[in-house]
Amino acid sequence: MSSVFFQAVAATIIASSIPLILAAIGELVAERSGMLNLGVEGMMLMGAVCGFIGAYFSSSTLVGALCGVAAGLAMASLYGLLTIGFAVNQVAAGLALTIFGQGLSGLIGAHYVGLKRDGAPHLHLPWLSGLPYVGHMLFGEDGFVYAALALVAGVAWFLRYSRAGLNLRAVGDNPASAHALGMSVGGTRLMAVLFGGACAGLSGAYLTLAYTPFWSPGLSAGRGWIALALVVFASWKPWRVVLGALLFGGATILQLQAQALGIRLPSQMLSALPYVVTILALILLNLRRYRGSLTPAALGLPFVADT
Amino acid sequence: MSPPLVSLDHITRRFGALMANDDVSLAVLPGEIHALLGENGAGKSTLVKILYGLIQPDSGSISLDGKAMRFGSPQEARAAGIGMVFQHFSLFENLTVAENIALVLPAKAGLKRLDQRISAIATRYGLPLDPQRPVWSLSAGERQRVEIVRALIQEPRVLVLDEPTSVLTPQEATTLFATLKRLKAEGKALIYISHKLEEVRQLCDRASILRAGRLVATCDPKAYSAHQLGELMMGRDIGAVRPPSGDAVGAVRLRLKDLSLAAPDLHGVSLHEISLEVREGEVLGVAGIAGNGQSELFAALSGESRTLAEAIVIGGHAVGDQGINRRRALDAAFVPEERNGHAAVGAMNLADNLFLSRHALPGLLRHGFIDKSALLARTDEVIAGFDVRTAGPEAAARTLSGGNLQKFVVGRELARQPRLLVINQPTWGVDALAAAAIRQAIVELATRGAAVLVISQDLDELYEVSDRLCALAHGHLSVPRPASELDRSAIGLLMGGANQFTAGAAHVS
Structure with a gap:
């Protein structure tokens, strides 16, 4: 395999896994606090359209990305108000958020369909970026890639070593006890949900600012759902999210490459490959259930203090 | 000072x-x-x-x-x-x-x-x-x-x-x-x-x-x-429970033979070759700290978990693979540990809750429809017979205090005059007066000739009601012994799992 071809394949795999990593790492934090937010897809779409519009008018990828984050935050605060403020069923609220996001993003973005702007700039370091095989992969990505990896590293450290991370895990494991020890269950969960929303918004912004880069309705194409599956696949462990995202991204690219190479398989079947991988991964994970799995014990359960 | x-x-x-x-x-x-x-x-x-x-x-x-x-x-x-x-x-x-x-x-x-x-x-x-x-x-x-x-x-x-x-x-x-x-x-x-x-x-x-x-x-x-x-x-006299007589013991009503069951979920406990017999007229107490297989044993006995048919025999019928309705039809009654959500549905009224445990038995149906007047009459009997403090049979189960609801779910089963009663933690979280009433009812049921299996964490309770005692530890059951021969420290050791290495030998002998 030539260096150029290898780098091209690697670049596409990485590019297709970044939105999954961003959305999944945010959802992972929310779920570790016990909040199952099924609205990832809706938050991503809102991040995508707001990110695109922000960047279109400011001509700045950074401003666009921030607009995407803000849109994700707004959506997540709506979800937080419903589920934490009013103790609404989390699954219902999450599904509603996704449907709401799909509709609203289409409305907001109606006038921006088909408009184009340049993709996010890539890092270029003299000599390093030109290294064979690994140069482009390591030193020639756009800012989102480095931001995503930094986020994963930050989340992994936060959950494992920081006191706030320990509080967050405790809230997800046993909210009643956390409350009895004087922690703020609602506050902790709201922060986690907002972080999840910000990440989903950033993930959406990546799609319209770097990946495609244009806006069309529903362009997240189910990535929010894959991100949700990815969190389970990763057993709620941050670095496994990266592994899983590369696997799913790889499956997507494999499907495209196979079609390009003319492998005689129905394209629909290849398109379904990432989803089949998701289902298989979930089944395998459930087969080897063991005591003390990482599943947050209070995942999806509302908490209302009785005093 | x-x-x-x-x-x-x-x-x-x-x-x-x-x-x-x-x-x-x-x-x-x-x-x-x-x-x-x-x-x-x-x-x-x-x-x-x-x-x-x-x-x-x-x-x-x-x-x-x-x-x-x-x-x-x-x-x-x-x-x-x-x-x-x-x-x-x-x-x-x-x-x-x-x-x-x-x-x-x-x-x-x-x-x-x-x-x-x-x-x-x-x-x-x-x-x-x-x-x-x-x-x-x-x-x-x-x-x-x-x-x-x-x-x-x-x-x-x-x-x-x-x-x-x-x-x-x-x-x-x-x-x-x-x-x-x-x-x-x-x-x-x-x-x-x-x-x-x-x-x-x-x-x-x-x-x-x-x-x-x-x-x-x-x-x-x-x-x-x-x-x-x-x-x-x-603020008043509690009155002691009259001890079981223990002399009118009849035929074997419940027999477990090598009952084994894999843990049903992540935090569950597996049951290992549990064997025991409960005769008519006696109360067998199963001691043990929560989380040693009590819920799993109860689920196997009631039919919520299925096992090999021969592992559980009620009145001569192998029912290990049968559901709870078949077991109830053999005059068995079951009272689970959790009143809210397991023994009773909080949002339903007492009469409907009574129907839930009797729907497959004769007496409450007429031409396939619920016989409302009979149902209300039966519910009134339970309320009066067990001194349940409530507004009446139409009151929602969740409006009752813990002790009163427990009296109702126990009374519901006892009113049928079952020949076998399996009851898990009969007085957990119940006030002393209600607890004494429930224990007294258990002892009287056995005196009238029923076989009773009581699973409890409360040793005082077990010594009050039981003729024979055994302990469940890590899913293993010790060999039942007469309660009078087993002092507290001995049963304590069995609850801690000390029997695991001797139970097998005792089975052989």
Whole structure:
């Protein structure tokens, strides 16, 4: 395999896994606090359209990305108000958020369909970026890639070593006890949900600012759902999210490459490959259930203090 | 007499119409173990939650060393030197011992030096712990140690223990008492909540008794008998349960033969080759600490979990692979541990709840439709027969107090005059009067010729009702022995799992 071809394949795999990593790492934090937010897809779409519009008018990828984050935050605060403020069923609220996001993003973005702007700039370091095989992969990505990896590293450290991370895990494991020890269950969960929303918004912004880069309705194409599956696949462990995202991204690219190479398989079947991988991964994970799995014990359960 | 270390003065707190605490005053001296006694709902938990900053009083004050204090949160109470060991474990299953303990320390303390601090406390008070073990892998006794170490690591001067021995074997309780006595010798003030009055008489220097939110007495518990203390708590005579006669034992009604069952879920327990026989006219008690397979054994007996047909024989019929309706048709009745959501549906009324356990039996259906008048009549019989305090058969189950609902779900099954009764934790969380009534009904059922299997954590209860006793530990059942031949320390050892290596040999002989 030539260096150029290898780098091209690697670049596409990485590019297709970044939105999954961003959305999944945010959802992972929310779920570790016990909040199952099924609205990832809706938050991503809102991040995508707001990110695109922000960047279109400011001509700045950074401003666009921030607009995407803000849109994700707004959506997540709506979800937080419903589920934490009013103790609404989390699954219902999450599904509603996704449907709401799909509709609203289409409305907001109606006038921006088909408009184009340049993709996010890539890092270029003299000599390093030109290294064979690994140069482009390591030193020639756009800012989102480095931001995503930094986020994963930050989340992994936060959950494992920081006191706030320990509080967050405790809230997800046993909210009643956390409350009895004087922690703020609602506050902790709201922060986690907002972080999840910000990440989903950033993930959406990546799609319209770097990946495609244009806006069309529903362009997240189910990535929010894959991100949700990815969190389970990763057993709620941050670095496994990266592994899983590369696997799913790889499956997507494999499907495209196979079609390009003319492998005689129905394209629909290849398109379904990432989803089949998701289902298989979930089944395998459930087969080897063991005591003390990482599943947050209070995942999806509302908490209302009785005093 | 030295001045009190901590005192609560004229505390009043109401929840809606309920006076949880009504002008309650309590003073605890340094080096004193002070018992707080009272029925469920008497206001003990509210009082200690006020001391721990979880609940704010409507009026009244708290003082520590004579200085008035206000605790707006548990953090403030902990910082002032108040420690608390909760009744229901407040631990986090998926976190390690060290992480569980770190959660109560100031944020800056960090995890690094924590392991050494835990070891230091552990050796000082005889509470060995491995800081890196996840809590889900610990036994009940070990979890209790984590709770206590977590309270002690904050160097409290006042320590509140809410029913600390309810999940311990007698041996584990003895170890705990040694630790408490050491704390007492160090001049700490201990507030000890317990229902076990004998324990209180042995351990505590003074006792304060609450009834319906009011302080009715502060006394020296050693000067009273356990029965007298019980009467002070209740405000009236409880009456002892008449013991089972034990002489009119008939044919085998329930036989388990090598019943094995894999754990149904992540945190469940597997059952291992359980064999036993219950004869008509006798009560067999199964002792054991919660989480040793009691729920799994009950599920296998009731038919919620299926096994090999021959593993469970009721009245000569192999029913291990049959559901609960078939078993009920063989005159068996089942009362699960959890009243809300398992024995009864809270949102449904009492009559409908009665129908739920009898729908497959004759008597309540006419041409396939519910015979409403018969159903109401049967429900009225249960309500009257078991003194259930309720507005009537149309009252929703959730409007009943715990004791009354338990009387109803037990009465519902007993009113059928079953020939086999399987009952799990018959009086868990029930007040003493209702508990005595339920135990009496169990004994009378056996006297009338039914076979009864009682699964319970409460040894006092088991000794009151049982002819024979055995213990369930880690899913293994010890060989049943006459209750009169088995003293508390022996059953305690069996509850701790001491039978695992001898039970097999006993089966062969």
